[in-house]
Amino acid sequence: MDAKTYMITSPLMGTFYRSPSPEASPCVEVGQKVNTSDVVCVIESMKIFTELRAAQAGTVKRILVENEGLVMKNQELIEIEIG
Amino acid sequence: MDALLIVTPGAYTTVQDKGRYGYQQMGVPVSGVLDAFAFYAANMLVGNPDNAAALEITIVGPCLEILTDTHIAVTGAEMGMTLNDQPVQGWKAIRVKPGDILDIQQVKSGCRAYLAVSGGIDVPQVMGSRSTYAGGKLGGYKGRPLQERDMIQCGETKLLTKLRQFPSDMIPQYPLEIVIRAIPGPQNDFFHEGLDTIFQSDYMVSAKADRMGYRLQGPKIKVLEGMPKSIISEPTMPGGVQIPADEQPIILLVEQTVGGYTKIVTVISTDLPKVAQATPGDTIRFEKVTLGQAHSLYHDQKKLIQMLADQLSE
Structure with a gap:
């Protein structure tokens, strides 16, 4: 049975960061549980660090981008298994 | 309250x-x-x-x-x-x-x-x-x-x-490719081919885009041979398009006061909202208009806003 998942996508082109600051540990790891509106990653663009949040509670299934990777608008970043 | x-x-x-x-x-x-x-x-x-x-x-x-x-x-x-x-x-x-x-x-x-x-x-x-x-x-x-x-x-x-x-x-649409209208100048005499380049090329909004200005990426815009690369700093206006040393345009916005780079064209105020709604990766093309056309577009928009205000308050 396939569990339902959803994707966190980037709202704009920018740099993908897994943690809110260089010293901090990553917001999430694969297998980690997240609650609704937990910050899961950060996009830097337009001199703004935009925190992206989980839309629904679940478990991080995949992280599709390397830390500090360039991402495009609407690119899929993190897959979350609902539940 | x-x-x-x-x-x-x-x-x-x-x-x-x-x-x-x-x-x-x-x-x-x-x-x-x-x-x-x-x-x-x-x-x-x-x-x-x-x-x-x-x-x-x-x-x-x-x-x-x-x-x-x-x-x-x-x-x-x-x-x-x-x-x-x-x-x-x-x-x-x-x-x-x-x-x-x-x-x-x-x-x-x-x-x-x-x-x-x-x-x-x-x-x-x-x-x-x-x-x-x-x-x-x-x-x-x-x-x-x-x-x-x-x-x-x-x-x-x-x-x-x-x-x-x-x-x-x-309700305006915000497409990923936009055309914005601009009038040449105030330093258009520093450019010749550069004016053709800016009006005939596609520019991409870079990640360096904020309330101060939007840096674009695309074909380089060259200052005329023999002309200085910069000017004595002077006041800037929202919509001014500067050409800095890297020859890539910057659309100046509302948090800039003065600048020492030449401004090849000026985006008309009516079209600044389109710039405001663009994000990095979007494409911008400049379309040349005259100052007279810019004024009449501005008056048309003021009339439209007044009409909408009247309609909504009925």
Whole structure:
């Protein structure tokens, strides 16, 4: 049975960061549980660090981008298994 | 009166009005809203005067707790939005009550949304304006973007008898490729082929794009042989397109006062909202118009805004 998942996508082109600051540990790891509106990653663009949040509670299934990777608008970043 | 409690602030949310005029000679930029059309629309929908301060919301919106019985309206960029977990639409007035939770999520189309509250956002006027200039830590809410647990006040609420809705055919679209109109100059005599280049090429919005200006990437724009690469610094206007040393254009916006690079063209004010709604990766093409055409487009837009205001207040 396939569990339902959803994707966190980037709202704009920018740099993908897994943690809110260089010293901090990553917001999430694969297998980690997240609650609704937990910050899961950060996009830097337009001199703004935009925190992206989980839309629904679940478990991080995949992280599709390397830390500090360039991402495009609407690119899929993190897959979350609902539940 | 306490109106809004910031539960989460969003990516970059500031209080803005039309701007702070008359202080540029002292190094104080105009600031104010980047998309004046969407801003006017938001105020019209809640029955505010056209310069009532609103929230300018960028990329990811805030989550707000409503503290008073009032009307709000969100216009501009399309962002997912829920009121007490039920989806709600932009470009129309929404009746809200104390305890309601308005959650504005990440952008789907465009870049900046505007949230107006009946009575306007009430922050102290600084040099005649409520606009935030974060770089100078002045105006707006404590001179900075909003943060968690900020308490936002609003002016006197006047509840409307009818919930206003913007005509759907007048709601702007924010495509990924835009054409913006510009007039040559003020330093067009520094360029020759450069003018052909800028009017005939596609430019991409780079990640270096903010309220000060949008840096673009595309074919290089060369200053004429023998002409200086820079000028004595002079006042800049929102819409001025500078060509710096890397020969890539910068569209100057509302947080710039002076500049020492030549300005090859100036984007007409009517089209600045299109720039405000562009995000990195989008494509911009410049279309040449005359000053006369720019003036008549400006008058047409003023008439349109007045017509919409009349229509909505009926």
